């Protein structure tokens with residue numbers, strides 16, 4: 001039976017969200033946390049965007065040396081042959097790509113404004129796909145943007161052309177969050193049956209259904225005989241009302257009524273990392289986790305009413321579907337209330353040595369300490385807030401890779 005995998009797109013859809021962004025070091029830590037969790041692929045950025053080049057290369061290096069050992073790193077580009085050429089020019093060792101083009105009549109008429117026909121859309125995608133193949137891409141997913149507003153017969157035709165030219169997956173993008181669980185189930189099932197390649201589900205929350213639609217779409221793909229690849233973001237951060245939340249989607253796939261017994265994960269997810277990854281993304285984006293967020297919200301395991309408190313004390317299963325331990329919660333959250341020495345872009349060697357000493361990091365000599373300090377300053381310039389422990393430890397452990405991550409060279 002076909003299986004469910006997760007492709008997290010925080011470092012692509014999440015960072016392209018209005019008013020939000022991440023530093024390259026924050027993006028890197030997210031890749032590392034996703035790797036630790038067992039997520040199949042991280043859509044780690046934009047290979048045609050110049051300021052991403054060194055970050056993308058540095059993360060591919062982390063994969064080469066076995067730090068990002070099981071996760072795949074996939075880049076997102078437009079399905080344009082020239083963009084494929086640019087991607088491989090700027091990031092020559094990129095292995096996995098998703099290439100994207102709008103397929104709906106709304107977009108063909110409303111966005112392309114009569115410059116492209118449906119046939120042009122198919123041929124542009126095929127040209128881009130062939131270019132990616134010619135460059136030796138290990139896998140290419142083909143994205144149908146606005147798939148939910150695309151006539152299904154054209155979507156099948158588009159998918160078949162992608163399959164014929166070697167696409168590994170077809171991404172069904174519910175770009176506007178227009179689908180509901182019933183419609184996306186039908187569409188995903190038809191695509192799985194009629195196109196015959198694995199289906200990605202990319203769902204947005206404009207109508208509040210991103211997680212439910214992801215689950216229903218995955219069911220449709222599997223019932224149609226193909227693997228399902230659900231796109232998520234950490235804390236649901238994404239364009240407008242956001243994407244399917246990673247933790248909530250994993251919970252829904254593994255805990256909801258009758259689903260887990262029938263539909264299985266292709267790669268196990270370690271949910272005990274949930275708390276950490278969610279807290280970090282919240283800090284990095286500067287967006288608080290809603291109090292009622294599934295699994296990771298402050299109230300997710302809080303019981304105030306008499307009947308509920310009494311019930312959960314007698315047996316947690318009375319009022320909890322899953323345990324806080326499973327999500328890596330339970331440790332008290334320590335907040336410094338006294339003197340605090342923070343990392344910052346103007347920190348000196350004394351304060352920095354104090355912070356690193358608390359993390360039990362020592363330096364061989366003053367020169368090395370100075371070098372790590374300088375890198376931490378640069379990282380702070382990008383982040384504009386104190387670095388977290390894992391960031392400081394990363395810098396101390398991988399100074400050369402950090403240097404690459406922090407390198408931004410504007411074109412002449």
Ligand SMILES: [Zn+2]
Pocket residue numbers: 013175202204238239243
């Ligand atoms: Zn999206």
